[in-house]
Amino acid sequence: MTDAALPNAAANLRQVVEARLKKRHAQEMRFRLYGRMAIIVALSFLALLLGRIVTQGYSTFIDYQIAVPVHLDASRIDKADPTGANYDLLVAESVLAKLGEKDDEFGEKSGKVMEIMSNDLGFQLLKMVREDPTLIGKTITVTGPVKSDAALYFKGQIKRSTPQDSRKLDDQQLDWMDKLKASGAVTSGFNVSFLTNSDSTEPEQAGVLGAIVGSAMMLLVTACLAVPIGVLAATYLEEFAPKNRWTDIIEVNINNLAAVPSIVYGLLGLAVFINWLAVPRSSPLLGGMVLALMALPTIIIATRSALKAVPPSIREAALGVGASRTQTVFHHVLPLAMPGVMTGAILSLAHALGETAPLLMIGMISFVPGVPEGFTGAATVLPVQVFIWENASERGFHERTAAAIIVLLVFMIVMNLAAILVRRRFERRW
Amino acid sequence: MPSQRDDAMAHDTASAPVHIAVDRAHASQPAGAIKIRARDVNVFYGDKQALFDVSLDVPENSVTALIGPSGCGKSTFLRSINRMNDTIAGCKVVGRIELDGEDVNDRSIDPVVLRARVGMVFQKPNPFPKTIFENVAYGPRIHGIATGKAELEAIVESSLKRAGLWAEVADRLHQPGTGLSGGQQQRLVIARAIAVSPEVILMDEPCSALDPIATARIEELIDELRNQYCIVIVTHSMAQAARVSQKTAFFHLGKLVEAGPTGEIFTNPRDSRTQDYITGRFG
Ligand SMILES: Nc1ncnc2c1ncn2[C@@H]1O[C@H](COP(=O)(O)OP(=O)(O)O)[C@@H](O)[C@H]1O
Numbered sequence: 001m002t003d004a005a006l007p008n009a010a011a012n013l014r015q016v017v018e019a020r021l022k023k024r025h026a027q028e029m030r031f032r033l034y035g036r037m038a039i040i041v042a043l044s045f046l047a048l049l050l051g052r053i054v055t056q057g058y059s060t061f062i063d064y065q066i067a068v069p070v071h072l073d074a075s076r077i078d079k080a081d082p083t084g085a086n087y088d089l090l091v092a093e094s095v096l097a098k099l100g101e102k103d104d105e106f107g108e109k110s111g112k113v114m115e116i117m118s119n120d121l122g123f124q125l126l127k128m129v130r131e132d133p134t135l136i137g138k139t140i141t142v143t144g145p146v147k148s149d150a151a152l153y154f155k156g157q158i159k160r161s162t163p164q165d166s167r168k169l170d171d172q173q174l175d176w177m178d179k180l181k182a183s184g185a186v187t188s189g190f191n192v193s194f195l196t197n198s199d200s201t202e203p204e205q206a207g208v209l210g211a212i213v214g215s216a217m218m219l220l221v222t223a224c225l226a227v228p229i230g231v232l233a234a235t236y237l238e239e240f241a242p243k244n245r246w247t248d249i250i251e252v253n254i255n256n257l258a259a260v261p262s263i264v265y266g267l268l269g270l271a272v273f274i275n276w277l278a279v280p281r282s283s284p285l286l287g288g289m290v291l292a293l294m295a296l297p298t299i300i301i302a303t304r305s306a307l308k309a310v311p312p313s314i315r316e317a318a319l320g321v322g323a324s325r326t327q328t329v330f331h332h333v334l335p336l337a338m339p340g341v342m343t344g345a346i347l348s349l350a351h352a353l354g355e356t357a358p359l360l361m362i363g364m365i366s367f368v369p370g371v372p373e374g375f376t377g378a379a380t381v382l383p384v385q386v387f388i389w390e391n392a393s394e395r396g397f398h399e400r401t402a403a404a405i406i407v408l409l410v411f412m413i414v415m416n417l418a419a420i421l422v423r424r425r426f427e428r429r430w
Numbered sequence: 431m432p433s434q435r436d437d438a439m440a441h442d443t444a445s446a447p448v449h450i451a452v453d454r455a456h457a458s459q460p461a462g463a464i465k466i467r468a469r470d471v472n473v474f475y476g477d478k479q480a481l482f483d484v485s486l487d488v489p490e491n492s493v494t495a496l497i498g499p500s501g502c503g504k505s506t507f508l509r510s511i512n513r514m515n516d517t518i519a520g521c522k523v524v525g526r527i528e529l530d531g532e533d534v535n536d537r538s539i540d541p542v543v544l545r546a547r548v549g550m551v552f553q554k555p556n557p558f559p560k561t562i563f564e565n566v567a568y569g570p571r572i573h574g575i576a577t578g579k580a581e582l583e584a585i586v587e588s589s590l591k592r593a594g595l596w597a598e599v600a601d602r603l604h605q606p607g608t609g610l611s612g613g614q615q616q617r618l619v620i621a622r623a624i625a626v627s628p629e630v631i632l633m634d635e636p637c638s639a640l641d642p643i644a645t646a647r648i649e650e651l652i653d654e655l656r657n658q659y660c661i662v663i664v665t666h667s668m669a670q671a672a673r674v675s676q677k678t679a680f681f682h683l684g685k686l687v688e689a690g691p692t693g694e695i696f697t698n699p700r701d702s703r704t705q706d707y708i709t710g711r712f713g
């Protein structure tokens with residue numbers, strides 16, 4: 001190469017670089033565009049999902065209550081055995097009276113009224129009479145929900161424009177309801193009973209309280225089992241265990257366990273916990289144990305990475321002043337890793353909260369009309385409640401499905417926020 | 431011991447009694463006596479040998495500097511003295527290291543106790559992310575040195591005073607130690623080591639992360655501490671070794687090339703490799 005060739009080569013090089021530069025810029029722009037598009041797609045799916053759930057479910061939080069004065073006719077209620085009376089009929093007749101109509105001899109009209117009035121009204125009367133038999137012979141006003149089909153009409157989800165034979169309620173019933181609403185006997189308000197009732201065979205009386213309590217109890221079991229076991233296992237593996245083939249195998253297996261489909265844990269729970277340890281079926285204890293198995297690998301992995309993130313200089317510092325290994329870990333390393341551990345634990349518990357498949361596997365799909373009676377009693381949990389209602393035939397339940405999903409999502413969002421707050425609050429820099 | 435403690439208290443109420451007791455023990459030994467005696471120390475990291483037959487005497491109440499090019503095994507040697515190498519998986523130490531005539535690798539020696547006797551200061555200041563007070567109090571607390579709150583406070587105060595940090599932090603003992611400047615952090619770490627009344631303080635390049643002013647401050651401190659402790663310092667600064675140490679040991683490729691009084695090593699080295707290193711021909 002001669003001396004003259006050098007500057008020439010440099011000029012050439014610059015040209016080549018510049019030509020490539022354009023390409024590189026274009027490439028970068030393209031990549032950014034793809035990235036933005038991906039985010040837009042993801043966000044719009046999320047918006048669609050949430051939007052659909054909210055639009056379907058929000059109406060559950062409104063309910064329609066009717067207040068009717070009912071005359072507790074002494075000739076129709078036996079003082080000695082008040083259970084025997086037909087309170088639903090009494091209610092229906094009172095409603096008819098309010099509408100200015102009389103029941104026909106076949107009881108057809110009162111039957112039609114019963115189709116739009118919840119039998120909760122009748123239950124209330126029975127309860128009141130049982131508590132205070134002196135009410136018999138008096139007129140008292142009961143307030144209770146209308147049947148879910150009637151509520152759907154008020155909410156505009158059953159329309160008068162639909163031909164009569166393809167809707168649940170006939171024109172006469174719709175007329176009555178309009179009249180009741182206009183007279184002020186039917187009022188709408190926030191549906192408190194959805195949050196204070198448990199599951200029921202009647203959609204208008206079904207609520208999520210039992211499922212919320214069941215979920216909370218189950219999650220408590222999961223947390224009490226998975227967090228200490230997971231944190232200790234991870235701490236041992238990370239800080240104490242020798243690094244050899246065995247610990248490598250264990251590590252690989254833990255990572256694999258985190259990817260095992262959740263239903264497999266359900267099968268495991270069925271085989272081990274039910275058939276072997278005889279843990280009561282569909283109890284929060286059993287569900288919690290199964291979910292703890294599922295949450296363990298995630299908690300172990302999160303804890304190990306949090307421990308890894310603690311700088312070795314902290315360990316040296318503690319060991320250097322004569323702390324034992326256990327003291328080093330429990331006085332310094334683990335406390336410093338705690339934010340990471342807590343975040344991991346909360347997120348895996350939030351995941352467990354939404355888990356359904358393994359719970360179906362262990363028989364947590366029974367109809368439980370109340371809050372669970374202790375950790376070994378039958379329970380239902382939020383995601384399973386969603387599953388049960390979604391499979392019900394009545395339309396009122398479908399509305400409740402979406403509402404239960406909203407409740408579930410609210411709990412998840414709260415947990416995720418808690419995880420973020422924990423991380424923010426205790427985040428440390430070295 | 432209590433009677434000794436009591437008259438120590440009568441003597442000087444400002445500093446912690448434990449230190450006074452230790453100081454007397456120190457004073458009873460003649461300066462220049464051998465504190466640490468290493469014989470044929472070989473250290474392996476797995477299959478790789480990092481130290482070859484190192485034999486070195488470290489005198490009491492003086493500063494011994496370990497110098498040598500990067501990777502020659504200075505830190506490795508330092509860490510074998512307080513058995514910090516035990517904490518490294520795959521590290522094996524063969525040979526004899528005596529502290530006051532006792533083999534530190536003996537089964538009867540608990541590394542936890544050894545490390546209280548042989549404190550360590552690391553290259554990068556590593557205070558615990560806790561308050562200044564907690565940093566210093568941690569050692570005495572886990573070793574059960576202080577019997578009460580007042581005694582603990584006295585130990586913290588005297589340790590911080592000895593580390594020359596008291597004046598700067600007296601009014602913010604309960605603020606995080608990590609909020610101090612690098613030089614202050616390093617002195618805090620020295621105070622933390624002093625708080626458990628060690629006999630030996632090992633320092634692994636304690637000034638390499640500090641600016642010149644902070645470095646000068648630490649060097650002054652080392653000079654003061656020399657009266658009470660046996661100090662071994664690793665440094666890659668020739669000038670620092672010359673300034674602070676009385677004895678210097680030159681390591682090269684895992685071997686101890688030569689050791690002797692600092693003045694002699696720097697003015698009249700016997701080995702040509704030492705000569706080359708201190709004149710800056712390699713390293
Ligand atoms: N933890 C370790 N694992 C494996 N090899 C190590 C480890 N620490 C140090 N070594 C090796 O031992 C030799 C001496 O290292 P070190 O004592 O740190 O040197 P120096 O402190 O003199 O720079 C180097 O070759 C280094 O690579």
Ligand SMILES: [Mg+2]
Nearest residue numbers: 504505506634
């Ligand atoms: Mg080193």
